[in-house]
Amino acid sequence: MSEQEHADDTESVTAATSEKLVELAKRRGYFFQSSGAYGGVGGFYTFGPQGAALKGNVEDAWRDRFAVAEGNMEIDAPTIMPEPVFEASGHLDGFDDMLVECPECGESHRADHVVEDNTEYEDAESLPIPEVEEVIAEYELVCPSCGAGLAGQAVETFNLMFATNIGPGDSDPGYMRPETAQGIFVEFPRLKEYARNQLPFGVTQIGRAYRNEISPRRSIIRTREFTQAELEYFIDPETDEPDLESVEDVEVTLYPASEQNAEDGDEIRTTIGDAVEDGIISSPWVAYFLGVAKPWYDAVGVDMDRFRFRQHLSGEQAHYASDCWDAESEIDGNWIEMSGFAYRGDYDLSKHGEHSDDRFTIFKQYDEPKTVERATVDPDMSYLGPEFGGDAQAVVQKLEDLAARDRSAFDGDAVEIDLEGETHEIPVEKTGFAVEEQTEAGEHITPHVIEPSFGVDRLVYTVLHHAYREDEVADEERTYLELEPEVAPTFVGVFPLQNDDELEAQANEIVADLREVGLSVTYDDSGNIGRRYRRQDEVGTPFCVTVDYETVENEETTVTVRERDTTDQKRLPVDDLAETLSAIREGDLEFDEL
Incomplete structure (x- = not known):
């Protein structure tokens, strides 16, 4: 069977196993264990030239959909944060x-x-x-x-965070962040200003996270250093609603907790709209982001026949989440988590508000001013100062919080507060407690958070695994990656047919023209043309351009363009080549239409 006659026969295509994929990844520069010269270290991987490009393309595609298309901000926070951040977030006790x-x-x-x-x-x-x-x-x-x-x-129990010290000598303890989310939460008081104090708004971040896994395994599926792409979307839970109409017809495969707990439970195939209406997904906001994510996963190359959303069981729910669904892909008969979609409520902002000196709320303007009763305190500092010294201001804060939370605590002669584990009684007459009528234009509310959190490394592994193919071309076994053009590390390979000065000059000119329009191009003049095709097939390059003697001898300058999956070839004018391939890359044109 010749290259030109080759067809995509699904019965002859063999899918990947993890062993084959890991071997290909190492051989072709996708990923490999780090520090191999020193014996390697578990849980750390280097992305090679192909892998770094694929990973970068996936990140760009995520940014385009979840930041740009949704109108969300993006930040880049440090990967090391001081210990108080993780005391507030609960990671020191519950991670x-x-x-x-x-x-x-x-x-x-x-x-x-x-x-x-x-x-x-x-x-x-x-x-x-x-x-x-x-x-x-x-x-x-x-x-x-x-x-x-x-x-x-x-x-x-074993805490997964990497500990470090910030500064020399009696330095402050810190930790490598176990998720990128905290870098967004701790900066909320400033980020809300950039959002003009208007809800809803979202903040995204793509960056490294670190978890000291007990037993990292399965190559880049479970590692100690990895990349996350996260969106924290801040809403007013009483008034803000998602645009469900835009995703209500998206078809999804769901595996809710009720089905997981049932003896004969099974996955449910439905639409986002029906899942919300039937109560399968309780949060419309979580449902909205599932509806956004599903077609995006399809676009970057996840096999939709091996994809589902699974709801967390009550025992595996994170301490901050009231509900969470994972996007999972099937690999070698096992389901792996690629991302989580959690309703975090006001947990994070409330905790940071309690532990820090800043305000993690947003002022919500009323339509009309309201007259309300407020409990206030105006402590006698001439009493609190000598009694509590440097802790006097902390006592004032405790009294203010207590008055707002439980005014009945001030009904007796003394009020009790807890200060660093010790209980203190303060005469009510020294607190200046009073209940007053106040006219208010609005109130401070703590936003709730919806979090789509994506594991980029696991997604890259899934895309490669689902793209792996084996078939025969011209009676030879071929391995190729059926990567989507949007994420393929290299979009086009350019070859001179022979080692000929004129062919090589023309090929190099084409390479320059294609790179000028933003296409990722590789040049290869080593070995016979069949071997060059196989190399590019194996790294997933969608198209190859061959400069032959017809190119330089005929009146019209044309080249052979070969498509990776079918190996079909077409003759195209060089003058139109950059425009044509760009249109294919953007999805505006199909190769079959040429």
Whole structure:
């Protein structure tokens, strides 16, 4: 079968396995374990020339859809943040995984992964620690490294954050951020000004995050350093509503918690509009972003037959989320999380408001001024100063908060406050407590947050895995990546047919013209033309342009343009080449239409 006669026969196409993909990724410069010269280190990967370009294209596509098209801001916050940020966010106390240590070889493993890999339990992460210990004992599970029994070994919590110090000497403790979200939340008091204090508004960020995984595995699916693309969308929960009409007809495959808990539960195929109407997705805002994300995933190359949205079970819900759905892709028979869509409520802004000296609220103007009763305090500082010293202002803040929250606390002769773990009684007459009528033009509200959070590395892995193909061309086995033109690392390869000065000059001129219009181009004059085609097929280059003797000898200057998936070839004028390929890249023209 010749190149020209080749057709895309689905029965002859073989999909990827992870082993084949990882080997291709290393050979062709997509990704490989870092620091190989020093033996490598688990959980850290380098993206090679092809991988960095693919990853960058995916990030650009995400930015175009979730920042630009939605009218959201983008920031770039530091990856190291001081300890108080994570005290406020809850990460110091609640950002843990379950660790079990082998009594023989001393290797540490994620206990929930050991359970999931060797039993019928699919979501062991949602189980309490005592139950995980019972499962390990019941199934007589063993160490994945040496085979020693793990029954009776304690399962402990392990905080995933990387600790560091900020500054020399008696430096301040800090942490590598475990998510990009906190960089957005802590800057909310300034970001709301850029949004003119008007809700709703969104802030995006694409950047590195760090988690000290107990047992990183499956190449770039679970690593210790990775890239996130996150959107924090701030809303007034009482008045702001999403544009559901724009996504209501988007067809989705959902796996809600109710179906996961049922004995005969199964995925549900429906539309976003029906899912909201039927109560399957409780939050219209979460539903809106699922509707935005699904066609975007399709556009960048995720196989929609191997894609679903799965709702978190109650035991796996993050401490900040009232509801969360994951976008999952199927890899080698397993479902992996690519992104999460969480309704975070006012948890984050309220916590930072409590722990910091800034205001994490927005002033909401009333349509008309209102007269309301407000409890106020005007403490006697001549009493509080000598009594509490440097803590006097903290006491004032405590009294103000208590008056706003529970005015009945001031009904007696004294009021109790807690200060650094100690209870203090303050005479009510020294607090200046009063209830007054006030006319107010508005109120300060704490916005709620909807968060679509994307794992870029996992998405890149999925795109490569779902794009992997094997077939035969001209009686030779071929491996190729059926990458979408929008994300392919290189869009076109340009070859002179032979090592000939005139052909090479023409080829280089074409390379310059194509690069001038913004296309990613590679030049290759090494080996026979078939081998060059195979190299470009294997890295996913959608088109190849060959400069041959017809190009330089005929009156009309034309070249052969070959399409990757079908290997079909067409003869095109050089003068129109840049415009034609650009139109194909933008989706305005199909190769078959030429």
